[in-house]
Amino acid sequence: xxxxxxxxxxxxxxxxxxxxxxxxxxxxxxxxxxxxxxxxxxxxxxxxxxxxxxxxxxxxxxxxxxxxxxxxxxxxxxxxxxxxxxxxxxxxxxxxxxxxxxxxxxxxxxxxxxxxxxxxxxxxxxxxxxxxxxxxxxxxxxxxxxxxxxxxxxxxxxxxxxxxxxxxxxxxxxxxxxxxxxxxxxxxxxxxxxxxxxxxxxxxxxxxxxxxxxxxxxxxxxxxxxxxxxxxxxxxxxxxxxxxxxxxxxxxxxxxxxxxxxxxxxxxxxxxxxxxxxxxxxxxxxxxxxxxxxxxxxxxxxxxxxxxxxxxxxxxxxxxxxxxxxxxxxxxxxxxxxxxxxxxxxxxxxxxxxxxxxxxxxxxxxxxxxxxxxxxxxxxxxxxxxxxxxxxxxxxxxxxxxxxxxxxxxxxxxxxxxxxxxxxxxxxxxxxxxxxxxxxxxxxxxxxxxxxxxxxxxxxxxxxxxxxxxxxxxxxxxxxxxxxxxxxxxxxxxxxxxxxxxxxxxxxxxxxxxxxxxxxxxxxxxxxxxxxxxxxxxxxxx
Amino acid sequence: xxxxxxxxxxxxxxxxxxxxxxxxxxxxxxxxxxxxxxxxxxxxxxxxxxxxxxxxxxxxxxxxxxxxxxxxxxxxxxxxxxxxxxxxxxxxxxxxxxxxxxxxxxxxxxxxxxxxxxxxxxxxxxxxxxxxxxxxxxxxxxxxxxxxxxxxxxxxxxxxxxxxxxxxxxxxxxxxxxxxxxxxxxxxxxxxxxxxxxxxxxxxxxxxxxxxxxx
Numbered sequence: 001x002x003x004x005x006x007x008x009x010x011x012x013x014x015x016x017x018x019x020x021x022x023x024x025x026x027x028x029x030x031x032x033x034x035x036x037x038x039x040x041x042x043x044x045x046x047x048x049x050x051x052x053x054x055x056x057x058x059x060x061x062x063x064x065x066x067x068x069x070x071x072x073x074x075x076x077x078x079x080x081x082x083x084x085x086x087x088x089x090x091x092x093x094x095x096x097x098x099x100x101x102x103x104x105x106x107x108x109x110x111x112x113x114x115x116x117x118x119x120x121x122x123x124x125x126x127x128x129x130x131x132x133x134x135x136x137x138x139x140x141x142x143x144x145x146x147x148x149x150x151x152x153x154x155x156x157x158x159x160x161x162x163x164x165x166x167x168x169x170x171x172x173x174x175x176x177x178x179x180x181x182x183x184x185x186x187x188x189x190x191x192x193x194x195x196x197x198x199x200x201x202x203x204x205x206x207x208x209x210x211x212x213x214x215x216x217x218x219x220x221x222x223x224x225x226x227x228x229x230x231x232x233x234x235x236x237x238x239x240x241x242x243x244x245x246x247x248x249x250x251x252x253x254x255x256x257x258x259x260x261x262x263x264x265x266x267x268x269x270x271x272x273x274x275x276x277x278x279x280x281x282x283x284x285x286x287x288x289x290x291x292x293x294x295x296x297x298x299x300x301x302x303x304x305x306x307x308x309x310x311x312x313x314x315x316x317x318x319x320x321x322x323x324x325x326x327x328x329x330x331x332x333x334x335x336x337x338x339x340x341x342x343x344x345x346x347x348x349x350x351x352x353x354x355x356x357x358x359x360x361x362x363x364x365x366x367x368x369x370x371x372x373x374x375x376x377x378x379x380x381x382x383x384x385x386x387x388x389x390x391x392x393x394x395x396x397x398x399x400x401x402x403x404x405x406x407x408x409x410x411x412x413x414x415x416x417x418x419x420x421x422x423x424x425x426x427x428x429x430x431x432x433x434x435x436x437x438x439x440x441x442x443x444x445x446x447x448x449x450x451x452x453x454x455x456x457x458x459x460x461x462x463x464x465x466x467x468x469x470x471x472x473x474x475x476x477x478x479x480x481x482x483x484x485x486x487x488x489x490x491x492x493x494x495x496x497x498x499x500x501x502x503x504x505x506x507x508x509x510x511x512x513x514x515x516x517x518x519x520x521x522x523x524x525x526x527x528x529x530x531x532x533x534x535x536x537x538x539x540x541x542x
Numbered sequence: 543x544x545x546x547x548x549x550x551x552x553x554x555x556x557x558x559x560x561x562x563x564x565x566x567x568x569x570x571x572x573x574x575x576x577x578x579x580x581x582x583x584x585x586x587x588x589x590x591x592x593x594x595x596x597x598x599x600x601x602x603x604x605x606x607x608x609x610x611x612x613x614x615x616x617x618x619x620x621x622x623x624x625x626x627x628x629x630x631x632x633x634x635x636x637x638x639x640x641x642x643x644x645x646x647x648x649x650x651x652x653x654x655x656x657x658x659x660x661x662x663x664x665x666x667x668x669x670x671x672x673x674x675x676x677x678x679x680x681x682x683x684x685x686x687x688x689x690x691x692x693x694x695x696x697x698x699x700x701x702x703x704x705x706x707x708x709x710x711x712x713x714x715x716x717x718x719x720x721x722x723x724x725x726x727x728x729x730x731x732x733x734x735x736x737x738x739x740x741x742x743x744x745x746x747x748x749x750x751x752x753x754x755x756x757x
Contacts, residue, residue: 117590119698120581124588134736144747153756161747168736175728178635178721188727212695215587219698223717227632236578258577291588292580327562331584404695408586412610526576533575 003370003377004347006423012349013385013421020343020387022351029361036364036371038317038426042284045313050506051303052444058312061283065296066303066312068518069507070500071240072263076536077254077497080263085111085232086487087480088252088266090239090298091274093121094214094469095452097221098476099272099441099483101177104230106484111266112231113255115238115275115293115521119222122276122291122453123472126214127334127405128198129206130473131466132167135195138203140164147467150200150358151432151460154311159458162439163467166474171207174473179220181207196339198465200358206466211336211405214469234264238521239275240530242301242448243267244499245492249446250305252495256521261534267495270447270483273298274476277431277453278315280523286428287330289318292526297519298454302435304503307443307450311433314461319344319362321427323383325413330427333386335359335465337406341394345385345421346374352384360462363426376423383425388417430468432459441479447492449479515539548615557613565608565619566591579608579621586610589699592669593621605701607669622701631714641726645684651718654710655682664702664712670695674702674712681715689719 004012027035034040045057050067058066087103089096092114100112112118133143143164148155171181171193182194195204209216225231236258243265245251252268275298279290288294303309320333338344338355344362346352346369353365366384369375375382388406392398399407399417410417434456441449452472459467507514517539522528531539547558552569559568564584570576581588591608598616608621633651638644649656655678664674677692693716703711739745 116578116581120588120590125582125585132733134730134733136732136735140740140745140747141751144749145752148752153752153754157749157752157754161749165740165747168733168740171733172737176636176725178717178725180720180724180728181730183728183730188723189729190731191729192732193730210694212587215697219696219717220721222698223714223721224635226629227634292576292583325562327560327564327567328584405585405587412584522577525570527570527573528575528577533577 001371002373003375003382006376006378009347009376012347013345016349017390020345020349020351032364032368033360036367037360038284038286039314049510049512052306053309056309056312059283059315061281062278062296062312065281065300065518065520067507067512068300068516069504069514070304070497071517071530072254072497074497077263077265080265082265082267083111084267085109086269087272087483088113088268089272089274090253091276091452092118093274093276093452093472094123094217094221095472095476096274097225098473099274099451099480100225100231101228102477102480103484104228106481108230108484108487110231111234112225113234113237113239113266117235118225118233119218120291120293121218122294123214124218125291126469127211127332128336128339129196129208129213129466130469131198131205131464132171132207132470133164133205134168134171134193135203135205138205140167142202143167143205146201147464148460150464151462153460155460156457158439163458163471163474167470170470170473173477174217177220177224179217180209182209196336197356198339199335199356199362200464206339208336211334211403217469237264238297239301240521241497241500242271242305243495243497244305246494247446248306248499249492250448251492254497256530256534265495267491269486269489269491270449272449272451272479272483273302273454274452275454279428283315283428286317287321288428289321289330289332290428292523295520295523297521298450299434300519302443302445302448302450305445305448305499307445307448308436309434310436310456311461314432315428316359316430316432316463317363317426318429319359319366319426320386320424322413322422323425324378324381324423326379326381328412329381331409332427333406333409333422333424337386337388337391337403340391340398340402342391343387345387347376348374358462358464366426370425378423381423383423385421386424387421389419389421392418430463432461432463439478440482441475442482449483451475451479548613550613550615550617550619552619553621559613561613563613565593565611565613568613579623582609584609587697589697591621592699592701593619595619605667605669622704630709631711633718635721635725638722638726644686644722644726648681648718652710652715654708655715657708658682658710659708661707663705663707667701667705669699669701670697672696677716678710678712681719686719686723689716690723692716693720
């Protein structure tokens, strides 16, 4: 693949600075995505062989992971400590915290188990903001329509409508917990929220706190969870299997204590999976903007227990990941930069796409430039320019007041963002599909709820900026409230991992290997081996 | 491994890595099991990779974030592992409904703040370079807006809490002020209007307006 050398590209960029011509484009959006989006050009989606969605097309690496054998066997958990709770929440990001706080607020006893520490999640990394239709020029109806269309009309309309209607109340709930939002003119009482326009929207709808909205959200949620007497947090405790009852419902989970190297059975009346997405699987060889923990653990466990999935062939590649320097590859430049007006420029010094189109369109357009030789090459890394200097010239002071994280990132890239453009390329960012849910976050498995990035159906085949932070709180609260209604119910009489025997039969019948095990729990480069770490000896299948 | 690699020690493990690698990346490349002290992997917002760093030839120990700090030859690194402070400061934000009481509530919840001995330990501990001690001072003086500003970019890594000999827990004090101010004073008017429209049923969503043909 050819590309234009950095020095030459920089000359052309400087020659055109301030007035980059937009190249005319006669490709339709459908053609652009079909020809250049990694969902089409990467590993070809294959039908799942086993499970409730057998026959459904799925990204091949994800399919391989979904069709793995369980990590543990019956004997491994014999004699394990048992904890009982009303609600088990698995995952310590925004969705898990919202679910836990809401369930505990209803009087339920909650255990929140998380693989790393409470708050270690993609939520804390979110920069741009959260959508909520609050403006007089906006409405939940518009929010619904924009979201549904940006997702290529593949989403569940009821979920999208619920998301849009919940928006304003989600913001109020967050403010009550103590989260700040940017207001115009620094007048908190009776003032006006600052609003930005996300790619694909018909009205400004992004509310934010500087460009570290997720950090502001997560530190408030983390503190609120930590201070709540009804919530017991189990840090460093990834779920390695779900517990099933006598009717195929979910009865809790087996979590593994990384600190004590032993398994704990958490029996729960309701289980809420909020384990996030799958960016750390590095699908199609892409770098990722995702948190270290995003290895699709919950997705694998839910499917093994029989939860229906959807759109598992659709992933989001965020247009502006760092391309250079190599050791920061995949790190994110928030859409806030383009939302504020930053342009994308190829190696010829020209613009090639409306920067505020939906993310899949902009990412495809960048990949087209790179594949057709109009990218910029520097030290072996290829991308296109993001014209931050032009933005700074148009909006002086923006790096100090609004795009604080961007300024910090430029410093790490060792460039002066007022003089030199960033080199960017798409980065694996979001799992569009996931576990099918209803408006309470209930999956097709009794007793099992799924909220946040693990769920599917809200964003269709492409998510808009700001709808993830909204969805985690909207559906996290819904699932927490609904699950808490079960707090007076009796526990199911059985809670075990019997369902994996049926799963192993299916694997064998489909000629799938029994020695491939999942979930991964950590990325490959985490150098983690559960069998060795837990000292559970050789597996039967090996 | 290339000749350009630098050698250092991370949590007692001899590590060789390219000089562009972060401490976290170097640890992973060395084959170490990376199952804690890791989070956002380079964005510097989760605080989980907090570590003590001593550079070759220096007697000083600095507090840094392992995901943002490039390795150097001769560096010695120790992660501040799994730091779980007890919570001596318990409060219920929902119970704080009278904004006139905000200073009393702060004093009641964080009584140690008045005892700050200005040792500067918190400032030295902060990997973000915040003026933590100044923030505590503003809080004690009742300048809550100034205190709020100091902690704007705090990532809650808890290193200042670990460093404070008076058990003030500065980052939690800062967050208390930030939360109280937002919860008690942030009332955007268009949000209030929109909530009323939704709650009295005059604003709904009609899902039949869009056509379902996938694009």
